[in-house]
Amino acid sequence: xxxxxxxxxTGRYETIRIADPVARPTKIAxxxxxxxxxxxxxxxxxxxxxxxxxxxxxxxxxxxxxxxFLRCFNRMNDTIENCRxxxxxxxxxxxxxxxxxxxxxxxxxxxxVFQKPNPFxxxxxxxxxxxxxxxxxxQDKAHLQEIVETSLKKAGLWEEVxxxxxxxxxxxxxxxQQRLCIARAIAVSPEVILMDEPCSALDPIATAKVEELxxxxxxxxxxxxxxxxxxxxxxxxxxxxxxxxxxxxxEGPTESIFNNxxxxxxxxxxxxxxx
Amino acid sequence: MNTLIVIAVILIVLxxxxxxxxxxxxxxxxSAGVKMHSRPVYYGLLLVLWCAIPAAVVYVLYSLFAPTIIxxxxxxxxxxxxxxxxxxxxxxxxxxxxxxxGFGALGDVPDYERQAARxxxxxxxxxxxxxxxxxxxxxxxxTLFARSRIGPEYRARNRVxxxxxxxxxxxxxxxxxxxxxxxxxxxxxxxxxxxFVNPIDFFFGTVWNPxxxxxxxxxxxxxxxxxxxxxTIMITIIAMLVAVxxxxxxxxYLSEYAGAKFRFISKPLLEVLAGIPTIxxxxxxxxxxxxxxxxxxAALGLDVQxxxxxxxxxxxxxxxxxxxxxxxxxxxxQVPQTMRDGSYGLGATRSETxxxxxxxxxxxxxxxxxxxxxxxxxxxxxIVVLAAGNSPVLTxxxxxxxxxxxxxxxxxxxxxxxxxxxxxxVAFALGLTLFVITLCLNVVAIYIVKKYRxxxx
Numbered sequence: 001x002x003x004x005x006x007x008x009x010t011g012r013y014e015t016i017r018i019a020d021p022v023a024r025p026t027k028i029a030x031x032x033x034x035x036x037x038x039x040x041x042x043x044x045x046x047x048x049x050x051x052x053x054x055x056x057x058x059x060x061x062x063x064x065x066x067x068x069f070l071r072c073f074n075r076m077n078d079t080i081e082n083c084r085x086x087x088x089x090x091x092x093x094x095x096x097x098x099x100x101x102x103x104x105x106x107x108x109x110x111x112x113v114f115q116k117p118n119p120f121x122x123x124x125x126x127x128x129x130x131x132x133x134x135x136x137x138x139q140d141k142a143h144l145q146e147i148v149e150t151s152l153k154k155a156g157l158w159e160e161v162x163x164x165x166x167x168x169x170x171x172x173x174x175x176x177q178q179r180l181c182i183a184r185a186i187a188v189s190p191e192v193i194l195m196d197e198p199c200s201a202l203d204p205i206a207t208a209k210v211e212e213l214x215x216x217x218x219x220x221x222x223x224x225x226x227x228x229x230x231x232x233x234x235x236x237x238x239x240x241x242x243x244x245x246x247x248x249x250x251e252g253p254t255e256s257i258f259n260n261x262x263x264x265x266x267x268x269x270x271x272x273x274x275x
Numbered sequence: 276m277n278t279l280i281v282i283a284v285i286l287i288v289l290x291x292x293x294x295x296x297x298x299x300x301x302x303x304x305x306s307a308g309v310k311m312h313s314r315p316v317y318y319g320l321l322l323v324l325w326c327a328i329p330a331a332v333v334y335v336l337y338s339l340f341a342p343t344i345i346x347x348x349x350x351x352x353x354x355x356x357x358x359x360x361x362x363x364x365x366x367x368x369x370x371x372x373x374x375x376x377g378f379g380a381l382g383d384v385p386d387y388e389r390q391a392a393r394x395x396x397x398x399x400x401x402x403x404x405x406x407x408x409x410x411x412x413x414x415x416x417x418t419l420f421a422r423s424r425i426g427p428e429y430r431a432r433n434r435v436x437x438x439x440x441x442x443x444x445x446x447x448x449x450x451x452x453x454x455x456x457x458x459x460x461x462x463x464x465x466x467x468x469x470x471f472v473n474p475i476d477f478f479f480g481t482v483w484n485p486x487x488x489x490x491x492x493x494x495x496x497x498x499x500x501x502x503x504x505x506x507t508i509m510i511t512i513i514a515m516l517v518a519v520x521x522x523x524x525x526x527x528y529l530s531e532y533a534g535a536k537f538r539f540i541s542k543p544l545l546e547v548l549a550g551i552p553t554i555x556x557x558x559x560x561x562x563x564x565x566x567x568x569x570x571x572x573a574a575l576g577l578d579v580q581x582x583x584x585x586x587x588x589x590x591x592x593x594x595x596x597x598x599x600x601x602x603x604x605x606x607x608x609q610v611p612q613t614m615r616d617g618s619y620g621l622g623a624t625r626s627e628t629x630x631x632x633x634x635x636x637x638x639x640x641x642x643x644x645x646x647x648x649x650x651x652x653x654x655x656x657x658i659v660v661l662a663a664g665n666s667p668v669l670t671x672x673x674x675x676x677x678x679x680x681x682x683x684x685x686x687x688x689x690x691x692x693x694x695x696x697x698x699x700x701v702a703f704a705l706g707l708t709l710f711v712i713t714l715c716l717n718v719v720a721i722y723i724v725k726k727y728r729x730x731x732x
Contacts, residue, residue: 076620079619081535105622106622107621108622111620112620114613114616114620118613118616118617120632120635121636130631130632131622134623134624135622188622
């Protein structure tokens with residue numbers, strides 16, 4: 001803790017980076033990202049490359065800034081009063097943090113799944129159709145139905161709900177609700193899906209299903225997941241980044257982070273000494 | 276002065292009883308060398324309760340039944356011819372009571388009245404002494420009984436809890452029973468009215484012309500509810516047309532757009548509107564708004580009366596705005612933040628989120644708020660008394676003077692009225708109608724609001 005404070009006052013803390021054994025194309029390159037809540041700096045010069053078609057896990061103790069950082073990728077921090085994000089988030093040549101960028105379109109490209117399943121109080125069909133409707137994706141009713149069906153299939157929920165698409169989404173079980181939310185995010189065909197502790201409100205069986213789904217989605221989407229469960233990070237992710245007190249301490253291939261952590265704090269956290 | 280002394284004495288006695296209970300529990304604990312079940316406070320309180328409640332019950336019973344008993348005893352002093360005639364009996368009894376209280380009575384006082392008054396004085400004196408003694412004895416007995424039960428095992432804390440629960444139940448019972456009582460009395464008076472006027476003529480009559488009760492002869496006039504009801508409905512509609520859009524949009528702005536600082540300042544400011552007495556709105560309507568509209572009407576070549584359904588409705592709408600906005604604001608704020616996040620996360624804009632997610636989610640609650648606002652508008656009196664023109668005619672033109680149910684109640688009950696005439700009894704029938712309308716609205720509103728609440732829990 002004092003070491004970190006010293007680093008904060010003297011200048012910089014350099015993140016330890018370990019390259020992937022197999023080179024992956026970079027989807028988003030975050031450079032020198034700072035986040036301030038009012039006068040308080042919550043995130044300090046975070047730089048990280050998010051690989052395409054892979055799952056990147058953000059881990060770290062509560063309040064370490066991992067969710068805050070995740071919310072930079074689709075500018076959800078804009079909705080929080082007196083929150084300021086500085087730095088560059090380069091997604092294939094486009095800066096996501098550029099204030100002239102159309103946030104509404106960005107969020108269609110970078111979808112998000114939240115900690116608590118949050119289906120709208122509408123029917124299952126309407127929940128999925130919401131995104132395509134507001135973005136004008138569907139040409140006609142048949143197309144919309146097709147989008148709903150494919151989204152639900154991709155989220156592995158179609159078989160369970162195909163006979164009750166007109167029932168309220170809130171009537172599903174927690175795990176089904178979360179997969180509904182994933183389907184809802186998929187429906188606008190994003191390139192990146194952000195997941196903020198997507199399984200923390202689910203039981204182990206529902207968690208297993210969502211994790212399995214994440215494994216499948218990785219083929220087509222770039223996924224960033226914030227998780228408190230070390231074993232989940234190990235199971236689903238290819239790369240892991242460890243955050244501590246607003247610093248990105250260490251990032252590298254998941255296996256190497258968990259089997260051979262370079263930093264003492266990373267090691268303490270993943271072995272359960274604290275956090 | 277006397278009452279003050281009595282209250283002071285009672286308080287002193289009760290505090291002594293409390294001290295006695297508390298100290299007894301301490302000494303019991305000390306002498307037995309054990310820990311009491313409850314803290315001394317509870318033993319003290321329990322003694323107070325045992326002292327006060329039985330005594331209070333005895334006193335209440337006394338005040339309920341004593342006057343009847345004493346009166347029946349005095350009745351024996353009256354000669355048979357006076358006692359036999361109800362009217363004479365009542366007047367004799369009131370004369371006797373005045374004599375006994377030392378006010379004296381007009382005219383000649385017959386011997387029997389003087390005797391009865393003397394008897395009444397002494398009876399009262401005895402009864403008062405007796406009841407004071409009885410209350411004291413009951414209090415002491417209650418205290419001693421509670422004192423005898425104090426012991427380490429005695430769960431005074433739980434008993435006091437029970438007493439608190441009983442107190443709370445009593446309070447809510449008072450609230451409910453009062454409502455029931457009001458309804459019943461209004462109902463019985465309304466039924467009396469319907470012995471004069473056929474309910475069908477009342478509920479479906481289109482002419483309101485009750486005449487004055489003093490006119491006597493020329494029939495009893497027409498009591499048609501419809502012109503009044505229509506006036507109420509028209510003004511309510513106009514008021515809601517003003518209050519709902521403005522109130523709802525203000526609520527949306529406050530809960531979704533406004534910054535914390537602006538919200539902090541403007542919400543109380545808006546609620547100040549609700550604190551303005553309605554009579555102030557009334558003369559605001561009468562003096563400012565009415566002439567303003569009639570001026571505009573004249574400029575446009577329209578005949579707009581200064582006091583009209585329009586004026587009253589607009590001003591009433593302004594009055595209801597904070598009511599609608601405050602309730603809607605609460606309901607919109609209750610929609611979980613995760614709903615907004617979900618919608619923003621899909622790339623919806625703020626107004627899309629409000630229209631497609633937040634309002635549908637909050638709709639039942641908002642409808643409930645509207646119905647509550649309607650029932651306020653229906654029952655509102657002062658503004659319409661001053662600004663609606665008080666002209667009970669059936670008209671579809673909002674720029675004409677109308678009258679409402681509430682205004683008519685005021686008219687029928689003010690001034691010199693004979694409470695047995697249909698002219699004033701009709702007020703109860705009107706009140707009952709109004710009550711049933713607002714009751715139905717409230718029941719529907721509460722049902723909707725409740726259903727909405729269950730959605731997120």
